[in-house]
Amino acid sequence: MEATGKNGCSRSGAGGQALHWLREAACGLAIGVVSANAHSQPAYPPDALRNATSTQAAATALGAARPELSGYLLIDAPDVALPGKIRVYAESQLPGTSQIVLLKTSLKAVGAAQSPPEKVLVAAAQIAPGEKAQLQAEFDAATTTNLVLMAQFRGQWFYATRQVKIGSAAD
Structure with missing residues (x-):
């Protein structure tokens, strides 16, 4: 019989009190460690970055006032894709990179209806x-999208860009 304790850990009700106690103790210890780390370190990525609706707002959230263009940042994405999910691989070849952030901005068609601004963060680590x-x-893309890769190296921010054009299927 399986049961769940008040801390969310599962335990077996069939025999083995020592095993039950050990399992509960280990689960409690793991939760304590997670809680201690969660309180001592700020959440990543910060809320300001998660909620940014422009690359400028994202750069400000990162403290990247003047990022420099770099040829050591790589974005592997298709040049042209159909609307839908787009896979991206991004890499910083700067040794000792401490943060890496991938942003996107969608280009709006001329005359398109105004929609609320979308968040620009794709991924961060x-x-x-x-x-x-x-x-x-x-990420999902319905229109041509600009990707911006930002990386922090020795306290300085660098960036690279790539555009993914979104086409439509031929009949």
């Missing part, structure tokens, strides 16, 4: 020392 700075993400 903090990179541990020695890890490869890369992201894989998917």
Whole structure:
């Protein structure tokens, strides 16, 4: 018989009190560690970045007042795609990159109805020392989209751009 404790951990009701206690203790310890880390470190990505509706607002949320164009940032995405999900691979080849952020902005068709601004964040990650700075993400696109990859290296922000044109299927 399976039951769930008040902390969300599952436990077995069939025999083994020692095992039951050990399982509960381990689950409680793991929850404590998560809680301690959650309170000691700010959430990532920050809310201002998650809610940004322009690349400028996203850069401001990151503290990237004047990012520099870099050839060491790569965005692998199709040049042309059909409307729907688009897969993107992004990478910083700057050794020691500490953060990597992928943003998108959709180009609106001339005469298109005004719609509320959409959020620009596609993906973001903090990179541990020695890890490869890369992201894989998917996003929905109905119109041509500009992608912006931003990476922080030694306290300075760098960026690269790529456009994905959205076409329509031929009859």
